[in-house]
Structure formats: C-alpha cells, structure tokens
Amino acid sequence: MADVITECRLTARVNGAEREIAVDPRATLVDALRDRLGLTGTKKGCDRGECGACTVMVNGRRVLSCMMLALAADGAEVMTIEGLANRGELHPVQRAFLECDAFQCGFCTPGQVISAVGCIAEGHAGSADEIREWMSGNICRCAAYPQIVAAVSEAAASPEVAR
Known part of the structure; x- marks a missing residue:
C-alpha cells in the first residue's frame, strides 16, 4: 500500500507580504518559493547545499533554501532577491x-x-x-x-x- 502524502499549509511573511501556501511536507523552501509562489529569482543549483545559489534570508539570517524544509519557514520572515529592491529602487x-x-x-x-x-x-x-x-x-x-x-x-x- 502506497503512503498518502497530504499537503500541509504554511504561512510566512515573504518579501514583506503575508503568504499562505499548501506544500508537500517534503518540499524544500527553494521549491516552495519557485513552484508555489513563482519567485524564480532564487536559483536551484546543486540542490545539496554546496553552491549557495539558493541563498535567501529567513528571520534575518542567510540560509540555503535547498537544505531547509518549507514547513520550517512557517511563521517566518523570508526575503528573496525579488524583495530586496525598494519600490523599484535597487538595494x-x-x-x-x-x-x-x-x-x-x-x-x-x-x-x-x-x-x-x-x-x-x-x-x-x-x-x-x-x-x-x-x-x-x-x-x-x-x-x-x-x-x-x-x-x-x-x-x-x-x-x-x-x-
């Protein structure tokens, strides 16, 4: 009998906006950002935490989003490259x-x-x-x-x- 994986809901403040999304409990943060929120600026490189292409800020700290489960960001403040500029003015x-x-x-x-x-x-x-x-x-x-x-x-x- 195959295991049934149900989606879980998470709420996070992403680039200053409150977002609620449904994710597979096994999904990484990089996948949730890219596939569920359409924030494709965060790149998926090695998918092993070795290259840093997926670096985002979570609660003010740098994290490798390919190494973090999306559900671990529940309730967190997440900043991606898309949220860095302020009203069209570059950081x-x-x-x-x-x-x-x-x-x-x-x-x-x-x-x-x-x-x-x-x-x-x-x-x-x-x-x-x-x-x-x-x-x-x-x-x-x-x-x-x-x-x-x-x-x-x-x-x-x-x-x-x-x-």
Whole structure:
C-alpha cells in the first residue's frame, strides 16, 4: 500500500507580504518559493547545499533554501532577491554589484547578493579577506570573485546599507 502524502499549509511573511501556501511536507523552501509562489529569482543549483545559489534570508539570517524544509519557514520572515529592491529602487548591494561588474552569466548573482546583504549585516565585511571567508559558501562558476569582493566592500561602506 502506497503512503498518502497530504499537503500541509504554511504561512510566512515573504518579501514583506503575508503568504499562505499548501506544500508537500517534503518540499524544500527553494521549491516552495519557485513552484508555489513563482519567485524564480532564487536559483536551484546543486540542490545539496554546496553552491549557495539558493541563498535567501529567513528571520534575518542567510540560509540555503535547498537544505531547509518549507514547513520550517512557517511563521517566518523570508526575503528573496525579488524583495530586496525598494519600490523599484535597487538595494545598495544590487547597485554595487552592477557598478563593480560583479557578475557574468548571472546564475549565482541572486544568491551572491542576498549572501552579501547578510555578510554586511553580520559585520563580516571589514576586509577583503573577511569578505572572501564569509562569502565562501557562494560559488561563482564564472570566477567573478574579485568583482564580488569589491562590490561587497563598496556596499558595506555605503551609509544606506542597514547593518
């Protein structure tokens, strides 16, 4: 006899809006964001927590959304790349990534940007070495690392960035 999996409901504040969705209890947060909420900016890379492409903020902390069950976000505040800009104006980290040319193919960029926001907020952007260490969980296949470090450093120096 096959097991019957029923959907569970979860409520979370996603990018500032209260959202209620039904998910398979085995679904990961990245799948719920992409497939149930249509937030495809969060990329699904390795699906093993090794590349950082799926990085989002949950309750102000960086998480690998491919490693977190969606139901674990019930009642949480979730921020994806789509929620980072404020009324159409880019976040200072997004602007710094553009100004420093900190992307090439763009696949890793959403995870890199969210991770950079977290890195700065955590106080880990004091030097290039520190930035490299605290951003090391985000892989860039195009090797734009020098530009990424420069962008994080530039954004960290911006008075607009909330720490």
